[in-house]
Amino acid sequence: MESLIAVLVGVLFATGTYCLMRRSIVKLVIGVVLISQGANLLVFTTGGLLAGRPALVPADGVAPPAPFGDPLPQAMVLTAIVIGFGLTAFLLALVTRAHEAVGDDDINAFNNTDT
């Protein structure tokens, strides 16, 4: 079940890494967004994929009926999604502000800004 998703994860990492190596500062944000999507899917997939079996306890039961999707990676990914959002938001603000302050969008122009 996982092979297709694995290819998708690879593509997300490749495109994200490529963006991180660009000099335009906005591409950095795009790269971070793509890589965090890839990383979330990676962790999610390592737990094993099961279609339509969430880890929910039925109304009259005490435990989810087996088999069910592994809840532990899901919990971790949930945390990661939220933190990834925080990071993206902060990065976006930082890039906007830096662009205003330096007046350039080439990351190599940011080397000599200590005054």
Added chain:
Amino acid sequence: MPTILILSLAIIFLTACLAPTLVRYLGDRAGWLLAFAPFSAFIMLVAQAGMIEAGEALVYQVDWFSALDTSFSLRLDGLSLLMALLVTGIGGFIVIYAGGYMHGHPQLGRFYLYLLAFMGAMLGLVVSDNLILVFVFWELTSISSYLLIGFNHEQKETRWKALQALLVTGLGAMAMLAGFILIGTVTGSYSLAEITRMGDLLQGCPWFTAIVILILGGAFTKSAQVPFHFWLPNAMAGPTPVSAYLHSATMVKAGIYLMARLNPSFAGSGLWEYTLAIFGSLTLLLAMFLGLFQKDVKSILAYTTLGVLGVLTMLLGIGSEYAIKAMVVFLIGHALYKATLFMVVGAIDHETGTRDVTLLRGLRKLMPISALAGGLAALSMSGLPPFFGFIGKELIYKAGVKLNGAELIFLVVALVGNLIMMGLALKAGVGPFFGKPNHAALPKKPHEAPLAMWLGPIVLSVAGLVIGIIPFWVTEFMVAPALAAIRGAEIAHLDLALWNLVRPNLPLLLSGVTVLGGFFVFLNRARFWAVADRVLATIRPYGAEAMYGRIFNATIWFSKAQTRWLQTGRLHDYVFLIVMTTVGFLTWAIVSFGGLNFSVDWAAYDLLIICLVIIMIIAALVAVTGRSYITVLVALGVVGFGVALIFAYYGAPDLAITQLLVETLTVVLFMFVVLRLPPLKTISGRFTRLRDGIMATAFGGLITILLLKAVNIQFDHAISDQLAAMSYPEAKGKNVVNVILVDFRALDTMGEIVVVTVAALGIAALVKSGLKGKGKRS
């Protein structure tokens, strides 16, 4: 009473801490008070001599890192007692002496702190039983001696020399530590007492050669054997009390001590014995040769110390009973006379303002007590009866004449070495006091040194005379137990009485030759000075020190070059390097874990998922290549909502909901700032883009392979199953993922909230500062 071991250590370290305060209130009289610490330790240790002589050992042990088989264990046997007495006994006089020598120095308190800390480290070293503890104290002596040698750190040259001593001995210690760990692995013990009983096991193991070389790396650097000899004369940059203490009596003997300590394990192997004997002889010969050309009294003494270290190593290598006996006696004798000579030289320097032997003459009338002490010490060093030095020298020859065949070369080496050493002893200890005075040529008008500065020399030099005449107590309670510890045998009774040695035999004849030759060297000393500068300048470029300088500079050059190469200051290069390294290691990991052996299952998919993944891949590529913000944002949105759909499809409704929310917010945020962002454009050239593209594709491909391999491994679901089973009964929650987040791993969620809060604060600050900046500009 084993607690006296820890007590004597504690008293010295505590006094070290108190020293700066005491000096602040008492000035340089504080030395008299501080000397109580080493002297009281000395007395406590002397009280144990009877027990040690009876063949027992004092053991003090508390657990330290029991998991690593490392305990804080101290052990006092014959060899440890001998070294500990030298460290504390001579140390006490040095402490007093330093008060006079450093009279009025503004940093005297700091000096005493370093000196006493060194003393404690040295004492700890010689009484440690655990190898790791030995290493800790060994390094403490290196560090404290670095501080002492570099005490006059205003001068660049002093700093260079101090660093040299630290680097040489410190790197040697690293080798030694590796050797210790090998010993521990082979024997299964880090206790010296146990290791010295396991010589056969060690000598039989395949790592024996490596162990010997690594251990000698530590011992030879610390005890300044060829080719690591050069740091010792350079260490004379330290104040004279430091030279007297570290470079005569104690630190340089740490290497000798270690070799002697491990001798029972290694003795009998040709590797050990010949290495020591050969390097010892080379050190002796080189030191004597270089010593001949020195004009600075302190340098002369430094080279004779180097020579003595060579003799001691050589004797240990010869390893016969006579040789070890000679070594122990020589070690004691040397500590007494060399400390004295250094202190006398310090007094001369202090009172006349120079250490140049060509200027110093006829001081005996003006400095009678120093002259007496220096003369007695020089005679002991020359090996004349009835001084203790004579016994040592006789024993060396006795050990030498027992050799046969090619090994007789060591006897010749000893003879030549002793002969020159006597010449140098007279040059340094007698020369300055006799002859026609020329006080006018001296920088200062000389007079006798103060009490603090002649007390130590006179006591130690008279001690060398007294124990030469009546050696019984020293041989019975110090030499014999130490001999037993070094040879790993029962304590034998020695007869070293003077009248037994003065017999017409070959050793005595050799002594006679030594005396005549020594006087000859002394009388012709001016001839060597005449050519000194030329000789030294000729050999300097080929010496070990020049090699050290080249290695040092090469290291700095390499360090600078690799910094220039790696730290370019461009983000692209850092990311590229990180990705490249990761790709390399990942490839290696995948290959070493069986390569591409995973199964793929292309068939079992819904059409829905297949279409979704294809759309997402296209969207990701568009997000990278898109030229307008609208295109890129839509593409990013497609990727994000696609991920949400995958979550939903594979049984993770919570993730899907969160992802949808977050994705919406992200797009909104982007839209919010999009007008303030610079236009999307391509800056890098075609080649760079191609190279980055290949690297990124390789990285992505490896991640895919990694994931394919990972899902083929059967994970242990024990934790997940346990959490799912506990979810309802324990936490009364039916959604297991939610229960994990808010109950079982609530602290993680708390951390997550903190992260988001901090990010929000950061954003607020950034936006606010942006507004302020705008306001100012307009």
